[in-house]
Amino acid sequence: MAGKQTAAARWGAEAALLPPVRAGGPMPWVIAIMIALTVIAAASGLSLRNAAHAASADLSGGLTVQIVHAAPAERDRQGLAAQRVLKQTPGVASVRLVPQGELDTLLEPWLGTRPGDGVEGLPIPALIDVALSGPATPARVESLRVALAAVAPAARVDAQAAWLAPVFGAIGALQWLAGGLIALLAVATAAAVLLAARNTLGTQRETIEIVHMLGGTDAQIARGVQRGVAVQAASGGVVGLALGIIGVFLLGRSFSALGSGLVASGGLHLTDWLMIALIPLAGVALAVLTARLTVLAALRRFL
Amino acid sequence: MSSQPAEITRFDNVGLRYGTDKEVLTDISFTLFPGTFYFLTGASGAGKTSLLKLLYLAQRPSRGLIRMFGTDSITLPREQLPLLRRRLGVVFQDFRLVPHLSVYDNIALPLRVSGYGEREIASAVGDMLDWVGLADRRDGRPATLSGGEQQRVAIARAVIARPDILVADEPTGNVDPEMALKLLRLFEALNRQGTTVVVATHDVHLIRHVAEPLIMRLDKGRLSDPTGALRYPPRPSASGNSGRAGS
Numbered sequence: 066m067a068g069k070q071t072a073a074a075r076w077g078a079e080a081a082l083l084p085p086v087r088a089g090g091p092m093p094w095v096i097a098i099m100i101a102l103t104v105i106a107a108a109s110g111l112s113l114r115n116a117a118h119a120a121s122a123d124l125s126g127g128l129t130v131q132i133v134h135a136a137p138a139e140r141d142r143q144g145l146a147a148q149r150v151l152k153q154t155p156g157v158a159s160v161r162l163v164p165q166g167e168l169d170t171l172l173e174p175w176l177g178t179r180p181g182d183g184v185e186g187l188p189i190p191a192l193i194d195v196a197l198s199g200p201a202t203p204a205r206v207e208s209l210r211v212a213l214a215a216v217a218p219a220a221r222v223d224a225q226a227a228w229l230a231p232v233f234g235a236i237g238a239l240q241w242l243a244g245g246l247i248a249l250l251a252v253a254t255a256a257a258v259l260l261a262a263r264n265t266l267g268t269q270r271e272t273i274e275i276v277h278m279l280g281g282t283d284a285q286i287a288r289g290v291q292r293g294v295a296v297q298a299a300s301g302g303v304v305g306l307a308l309g310i311i312g313v314f315l316l317g318r319s320f321s322a323l324g325s326g327l328v329a330s331g332g333l334h335l336t337d338w339l340m341i342a343l344i345p346l347a348g349v350a351l352a353v354l355t356a357r358l359t360v361l362a363a364l365r366r367f368l
Numbered sequence: 369m370s371s372q373p374a375e376i377t378r379f380d381n382v383g384l385r386y387g388t389d390k391e392v393l394t395d396i397s398f399t400l401f402p403g404t405f406y407f408l409t410g411a412s413g414a415g416k417t418s419l420l421k422l423l424y425l426a427q428r429p430s431r432g433l434i435r436m437f438g439t440d441s442i443t444l445p446r447e448q449l450p451l452l453r454r455r456l457g458v459v460f461q462d463f464r465l466v467p468h469l470s471v472y473d474n475i476a477l478p479l480r481v482s483g484y485g486e487r488e489i490a491s492a493v494g495d496m497l498d499w500v501g502l503a504d505r506r507d508g509r510p511a512t513l514s515g516g517e518q519q520r521v522a523i524a525r526a527v528i529a530r531p532d533i534l535v536a537d538e539p540t541g542n543v544d545p546e547m548a549l550k551l552l553r554l555f556e557a558l559n560r561q562g563t564t565v566v567v568a569t570h571d572v573h574l575i576r577h578v579a580e581p582l583i584m585r586l587d588k589g590r591l592s593d594p595t596g597a598l599r600y601p602p603r604p605s606a607s608g609n610s611g612r613a614g615s
């Protein structure tokens with residue numbers, strides 16, 4: 066047949082098969098809320114991931130060697146010996162014996178400094194800060210332990226990352242929670258679209274039958290419904306993205322007020338913002354796909 | 369438009385029941401030939417609409433065999449029904465215009481679903497509006513039209529895609545005798561261009577306006593063939609029109 070249309074023109078013509086979507090229905094608002102919550106959940110998940118990344122990058126090569134010995138002289142001797150051995154060990158980027166004055170400052174809030182507090186009598190360990198050039202794997206920690214045992218039997222070697230393991234565990238759990246929330250929000254959005262599409266089919270049953278009788282296909286009817294849903298989802302998505310970003314900024318402000326280094330390092334990168342900007346598009350795609358599948362499934366019951 | 373098979377439609381021992389009720393159509397067998405003009409008559413409730421629904425693929429029969437354009441339409445997968453339906457033009461008893469669409473868009477529907485371009489649609493719909501005398505109502509909604517005007521929109525929509533067969537269910541039921549005759553002439557004109565026409569009516573006066581009508585008669589769901597037209601192709605008339613409708 067001559068004069069066939071382009072896909073774009075057909076899209077417009079087929080949209081006219083079903084009545085235009087009435088503005089003011091609940092669908093755009095439902096989608097706006099879903100998108101806003103998804104944006105907040107995604108932003109939280111991404112900044113937690115960034116925080117964990119930053120922390121583990123700082124800590125992954127970090128080791129602490131403590132020399133715990135009751136006799137200060139022996140403690141200092143083992144400390145110097147350990148420092149010497151560490152400096153000669155391959156893969157060790159830097160070694161720093163923390164000076165006594167710094168240790169005192171570190172411990173002051175807990176132990177006090179005034180004479181007569183009994184501080185002098187407490188056995189304070191010598192502390193050596195070690196940075197490895199690679200991550201502090203359990204194997205490397207163990208080999209250092211063995212190497213130090215000969216010269217400094219009182220040495221205790223700990224990977225700094227190990228101290229933060231519970232924190233990383235908590236961050237991981239929160240990231241899973243954010244992911245789970247996003248999945249639930251997607252399901253809820255799809256359910257809302259499914260109900261809206263079914264409602265459209267119910268109210269437009271007569272029109273659909275007519276279009277069928279005139280040789281219209283299920284796909285043409287589905288495209289009509291899809292277009293209506295796409296328009297609603299897009300307007301909801303824009304509003305939802307705006308609300309979500311406002312929410313993210315408010316949350317970010319109250320968290321940075323905490324002043325914790327971990328939170329400060331959890332800022333969002335440009336790529337994170339791009340991902341967040343894709344959320345409304347994903348929402349529209351999900352809504353359109355759901356509408357299409359719903360309509361096609363329902364139309365199978367028509368002749 | 370497309371190559372005409374030797375027969376448009378064949379029904380073989382078709383029966384139809386709604387739900388578990390008794391059959392409303394029983395042992396229906398007939399063949400419709402290309403380019404002919406048939407009347408389907410019978411009292412109200414005889415089953416005319418039910419028979420036409422089978423014909424225009426809005427209903428599957430409870431038993432029997434139906435072939436449309438040489439294709440078994442009963443076992444045909446439903447994805448393939450649209451292509452058959454696009455070769456049919458239907459004037460529904462209750463018009464079934466799409467309420468949210470203008471007169472223009474209602475008439476354009478069959479071309480839209482077939483994927484025609486808007487330029488082609490505009491010229492075809494314009495011709496159609498002139499033909500049924502509704503050019504000044506092109507932007508009106510169906511609800512703003514009189515019964516007779518709605519009927520003419522329904523007819524324009526049914527014929528705009530030049531169907532191989534036009535099926536009209538009581539198309540003169542809502543109009544005065546003068547308009548009824550005008551519509552009849554319109555169907556005849558279409559028939560002369562090669563379209564097979566089936567008009568269901570219980571209006572015997574209308575049939576009298578046709579010289580030698582071919583009549584399918586329904587009585588309580590059974591078909592009779594008073595003019596002997598349903599088994600063999602009617603003899604072609606001198607005008608080249610194989611139907612015997614028209615004056």
Ligand SMILES: Nc1ncnc2c1ncn2[C@@H]1O[C@H](COP(=O)(O)OP(=O)(O)O)[C@@H](O)[C@H]1O
Pocket residue numbers: 386392410411412413414415416417418419
């Ligand atoms: N959808 C339906 N469900 C149940 N019974 C129906 C339905 N349509 C028609 N009938 C019954 O089938 C019989 C024939 O109806 P119909 O085909 O409309 O006859 P006509 O068009 O000749 O008046 C009637 O008894 C009618 O009540």
Ligand SMILES: [Mg+2]
Pocket residue numbers: 416417418461537
């Ligand atoms: Mg009827």
